[in-house]
Amino acid sequence: xxxxxxxxxxxxxxxxxxxxxxxxxxxxxxxxxxxxxxxxxxxxxxxxxxxxxxxxxxxxxxxxxxxxxxxxxxxxxxxxxxxxxxxxxxxxxxxxxxxxxxxxxxxxxxxxxxxxxxxxxxxxxxxxxxxxxxxxxxxxxxxxxxxxxxxxxxxxxxxxxxxxxxxxxxxxxxxxxxxxxxxxxxxxxxxxxxxxxxxxxxxxxxxxxxxxxxxxxxxxxxxxxxxxxxxxxxxxxxxxxxxxxxxxxxxxxxxxxxxxxxxxxxxxxxxxxxxxxxxxxxxxxxxxxxxxxxxxxxxxxxxxxxxxxxxxxxxxxxxxxxxxxxxxxxxxxxxxxxxxxxxxxxxxxxxxxxxxxxxxxxxxxxxxxxxxxxxxxxxxxxxxxxxxxxxxxxxxxx
Amino acid sequence: xxxxxxxxxxxxxxxxxxxxxxxxxxxxxxxxxxxxxxxxxxxxxxxxxxxxxxxxxxxxxxxxxxxxxxxxxxxxxxxxxxxxxxxxxxxxxxxxxxxxxxxxxxxxxx
Amino acid sequence: xxxxxxxxxxxxxxxxxxxxxxxxxxxxxxxxxxxxxxxxxxxxxxxxxxxxxxxxxxxxxxxxxxxxxxxxxxxxxxxxxxxxxxxxxxxxxxxxxxxxxxxxxxxxxxxxxxxxxxxxxxxxxxxxxxxxxxxxxxxxxxxxxxxxxxxxxxxxxxxxxxxxxxxxxxxxxxxxxxxxxxxxxxxxxxxxxxxxxxxxxxxxxxxxxxxxxxxxxxxxxxxxxxxxxxxxxxxxxxxxxxxxxxxxxxxxxxxxxxxxxxxxxxxxxxxxxxxxxxxxxxxxxxxxxxxxxxxxxxxxxxxxxxxxxxxxxxxxx
Numbered sequence: 001x002x003x004x005x006x007x008x009x010x011x012x013x014x015x016x017x018x019x020x021x022x023x024x025x026x027x028x029x030x031x032x033x034x035x036x037x038x039x040x041x042x043x044x045x046x047x048x049x050x051x052x053x054x055x056x057x058x059x060x061x062x063x064x065x066x067x068x069x070x071x072x073x074x075x076x077x078x079x080x081x082x083x084x085x086x087x088x089x090x091x092x093x094x095x096x097x098x099x100x101x102x103x104x105x106x107x108x109x110x111x112x113x114x115x116x117x118x119x120x121x122x123x124x125x126x127x128x129x130x131x132x133x134x135x136x137x138x139x140x141x142x143x144x145x146x147x148x149x150x151x152x153x154x155x156x157x158x159x160x161x162x163x164x165x166x167x168x169x170x171x172x173x174x175x176x177x178x179x180x181x182x183x184x185x186x187x188x189x190x191x192x193x194x195x196x197x198x199x200x201x202x203x204x205x206x207x208x209x210x211x212x213x214x215x216x217x218x219x220x221x222x223x224x225x226x227x228x229x230x231x232x233x234x235x236x237x238x239x240x241x242x243x244x245x246x247x248x249x250x251x252x253x254x255x256x257x258x259x260x261x262x263x264x265x266x267x268x269x270x271x272x273x274x275x276x277x278x279x280x281x282x283x284x285x286x287x288x289x290x291x292x293x294x295x296x297x298x299x300x301x302x303x304x305x306x307x308x309x310x311x312x313x314x315x316x317x318x319x320x321x322x323x324x325x326x327x328x329x330x331x332x333x334x335x336x337x338x339x340x341x342x343x344x345x346x347x348x349x350x351x352x353x354x355x356x357x358x359x360x361x362x363x364x365x366x367x368x369x370x371x372x373x374x375x376x377x378x379x380x381x382x383x384x385x386x387x388x389x390x391x392x393x394x395x396x397x398x
Numbered sequence: 399x400x401x402x403x404x405x406x407x408x409x410x411x412x413x414x415x416x417x418x419x420x421x422x423x424x425x426x427x428x429x430x431x432x433x434x435x436x437x438x439x440x441x442x443x444x445x446x447x448x449x450x451x452x453x454x455x456x457x458x459x460x461x462x463x464x465x466x467x468x469x470x471x472x473x474x475x476x477x478x479x480x481x482x483x484x485x486x487x488x489x490x491x492x493x494x495x496x497x498x499x500x501x502x503x504x505x506x507x508x
Numbered sequence: 509x510x511x512x513x514x515x516x517x518x519x520x521x522x523x524x525x526x527x528x529x530x531x532x533x534x535x536x537x538x539x540x541x542x543x544x545x546x547x548x549x550x551x552x553x554x555x556x557x558x559x560x561x562x563x564x565x566x567x568x569x570x571x572x573x574x575x576x577x578x579x580x581x582x583x584x585x586x587x588x589x590x591x592x593x594x595x596x597x598x599x600x601x602x603x604x605x606x607x608x609x610x611x612x613x614x615x616x617x618x619x620x621x622x623x624x625x626x627x628x629x630x631x632x633x634x635x636x637x638x639x640x641x642x643x644x645x646x647x648x649x650x651x652x653x654x655x656x657x658x659x660x661x662x663x664x665x666x667x668x669x670x671x672x673x674x675x676x677x678x679x680x681x682x683x684x685x686x687x688x689x690x691x692x693x694x695x696x697x698x699x700x701x702x703x704x705x706x707x708x709x710x711x712x713x714x715x716x717x718x719x720x721x722x723x724x725x726x727x728x729x730x731x732x733x734x735x736x737x738x739x740x741x742x743x744x745x746x747x748x749x750x751x752x753x754x755x756x757x758x759x760x761x762x763x764x765x766x767x768x769x770x771x772x773x774x775x776x777x778x779x780x781x782x783x784x785x786x787x788x789x790x791x792x793x794x795x796x797x798x799x800x801x802x803x804x805x806x807x808x809x810x811x812x813x814x815x816x817x818x819x820x821x822x823x824x825x
Contacts, residue, residue: 026601029594055601057593060635064590067632070583071594075556077601079594093584102418163417200399201422203556203579204599206612208400209424213582214571216419223412224419406572419571424580427529427573435534454520455547455710456747458539460528467517476528480535481744486708 005183005250012140012175015147015182016082016108016168017042021052022190023154025106026077026197029057029068031087034120035172036110039082062087066094066105073103074212076202078154080105084172085112088126092133098165099134100228101212104157105165107135108150111273111324112172113360121361122172124273124324127301128334134228136166136235137302139272141258144182145299146170148252151185154194155242161234171274173361189249236303256305258297259312261287265294267376268313270339271322272298275357275364279322282369293373304338310346318351318376324358332356332389351379357392368392403429428476432459436479436498442471446491453483453492474500519714522547523577525555530575531567535743537706537733537750538564538648542619544710545646545729548717554578555615556595560588560624563655564648586628589636589645592618596641615721616643622663623653626689637696637726644720644727647689650735658738662687665758666809667802669790670738680802681793685809693728694764700725702763705732706750712761712772719763732759740789752784757814762821771821778814781807 010018017039020028030040046052057072059065065081072079083091088109098105114125127137136156140146146168153166170176201210216224236256243254260280262268269279276297286293296312296319298305313319321340323333331337332354340352355372358364372392378384401416403426416422447469454462454469461477463470484492495501525546532539542564549555555578559565565582568575583591596616602608620629625647633645652670653659659672666685669675673682694701700723702716713731720727732753736743753759756779761772782803785791794802 026605027594027597029590029597053601053604055597055604057597058639059590059593060631060638064587064593064632064635067583067587067590068594068597071558071581071591071596072598072601073594074581075595075598075602076607077598079598094587097583100418101420201420203581203595204554204602204608204614205579206554206609208422209554209577209579211421211424211569211574211576211580212418213565214419214421214569214574215566216571217408219408220415220419220571223410223415226412227415227417401572403572416572421569421572421574424574425527425577427568427575428527430529430531430573432529432531451516451520452708455516455544456540456706458532458534458536458543459530460524460526460543464520467521473528478534482535482540482746485744486747 004186006186008182008184009179010143010182011177011179012143012146012170013038013110013177014042015143016150016170018184019147019150019190020080021046022187023151023194024052024191025054025080027055027057027072027079028081029059029065029072030081031059031062031065031083033062033084033087035112035176036082036084036087036108039108062090063094066091066098069105070094070098070101070103073105074101074202075204076199078197080107082108082110084110085114085126088130089114092130095130095133095135097213100224102163102228102231103165104154104163106150106153106157107165107167109167109169110172110176111169119360120172122174122324123359123361125326127167127169128325128327130167131302131334134164134232135302136164136232137169138166138300139169139298140175141274141276141297142175143180146175147182147184148246148250148254151190151193152242152246152254156235156238158197159238162231162238164231164235169273174274185250193246193249232303236305239300254299256298256300256308257312258299260295260297262294262296262312264292266292266317267373268294268296268316268319269322269369269372270296270298270309270319270335272301272335273324275322275324278364278366279369282366285366286370286373291373298335304342306338306342307346309339310342310348313343313350314348316350317380318353320372320376321352321354323354323356326356326359351376353379353386354389355392356390362393364393431475432478433475434498436477438479438481438494438496439474439498439501440472440477440479440481440484441493441495441501443491443493446489448489448491450488452486452488456482456486458482515711516709519547519710522549523551525549525577526568527575527577529573531570532563533737535736535746537735537746538621538650540706540746541648541713541731541733544706544713545617545717545731547714548721549615553613553615555617556581556592558588558592558595558616558618560618560620560629561585562621562624564619564621566655585624587632588618588620588624588629589632592616592643593636593639593641596643616641617646617721618643619646619648621654622647622649622651622661623655626663626687627661634696637693637698637728640725642725644729646729646731648731648733650733650738651686652738654735654738663689666806667791667794669793675793680799688813690728690730697767698726698728699723699766700727700763703730703759704761705753705759706747707754708747708751716763738790741787745787749787752779752787755779756781756784756810758784758810760814760817762817769820771818781810
């Protein structure tokens, strides 16, 4: 490690705010919504206290937050915002435009369930609802990861091969509000890592006007979408390059996902976000009992690392795919759909059971994890039939 | 990365279109000729014109070019033939003719 | 020639910032207004032009043809105010960080139709005005959603025949009178609000545009821009229709400068509203026998609002 870490204790929201302070972006339009509200609050205090020279726009809605972010980023300013749940849903139209206009905006999403019923607690329905908007999506297990991911977001987004917006996701309350230990980086290396934002073309470039957001006839629109898809494909290699550079600075290593005790695992739990910590704890306990179990914690959901996931699972006997989101398709959540499709396309044939857990903040415990691994084992070893789409922790008469 | 609009057309491969379909140039629409929309065509009768310029700002298409303080003949590449200039000329110096055809230039104007 | 003409000559020396080659309809009133507003910009200044989705947007920047000589951004229908807020704030940020040279000045002007301004974009506009961004929002008010095919808006005048307020045995057209958006924005206590339209010498719209652009802080212009297609009149008549809108007091010319209401024009003899209505096919049904009372009701509404405006403009004297 090239830099001495700064040991601290802070919440996920504080960790993001600290990263923002270090990056010192040009503009932040934001509108408060639980549980992300603290982030614009903290940035506002940094501004008031002279710790950053970011311009804050106290917009009147999240739709306007993303609209202003699009204006600001097009104008040549490094721009970021924060939101949750309904706020992200209200931005939906603008999320698509941020991506199709190829603007490297960074949004920190503090995951919270979507209404209804209205509820302020964590699940991934907000982020998953935006999965096809053309944003890169990176999920974190804890405050350390969200801090590290945030710093990596700008170099990924602004890379000329990419030019796409990035969503840095953390679990509402569980990560955003829980105070944990964290290793922070000193300011200067972070600033050097992120660099200054020097777009080639932007609105405020005297003598070099540009035009953003055309009406496109069909003869161009499909081509534009394909070019955008290619940028998302390019993002995969850029994410790994940036992670490597980040590791050189911080000593912390990142990829598309983390394979935890997967070397010889027969049974795998594929999961995203804070619940991966619970899964790892259960796996440690089960390994003590000699069970060959492991966790695949997905970090990068967009672009979706389908081949790499298939490769990581090819020697397993069964996988539990954990969705913290209901997609109402009658089969499984979005992660279930994408992972199983990926396994099929890559000709990896194993039992895959889809679970829905933790909706609207429902507890998810090591007991649940052990039950799931037990079910996978009985499915494979005893041929016991189990439903391939199940809820965890649900009260039922059945 | 400035854009040459003449290099973009409906046959251009996607790799060669501009990023995000942005244009890295201003005023490229001049290359798009709207003159063929005309069903009626204004004719500038220079000898009747007193250069009051009332016709210039009423044109929706900026198709009455100026040279210093004087208006010139119509920009027929873009004039859509709406007739607003004709209607607002106090001196009868604009005449409307049926059809899209550009009137032949008279010798004295050249 | 008159002094007015001298001014027109000077005005027309401004560079043309909206190029020909746009696909607005032949005879479009809005485009005449856009050209006039842009002449309010001083030669040496740069601008970023914003635009709500609408006729103007789909016609002036159809890839790869932009009619804008300046930098331009269209985002969506309902957010022209917020989008330009972002651009203007980026300008502040870049200036502060020394990324833009001294003397390189930008002005921020956004255009929206009445749909994008009175209706779907009202929140975004209100937010931008309230926050005090140094920008001008120009509404080209043609009194209906023309881009989607002449549906009513809250700017559509009473009794207008539109595709969502069609005239029939049970309908006299739109039921409600129009929203007074200039007054609503004036109530935000922004530095400058004005209502204008196309007049023969273009002095009113020119002066107000220049003032709006060079007033520090948010400014709003509401410009009546007839639409030959939606209003159903011969396209060459646009200037006459604008004149009648003013002379009947349907569209008074006024401004609110630092909170002070100023009436810019009082007709020598206020013309009856039917002089304005008669010119347009969308009001044809009002002239059928038995509908005289509708014109009377329209006249009453015009009179009431004209009196209100005069009261606002005279109350300090």
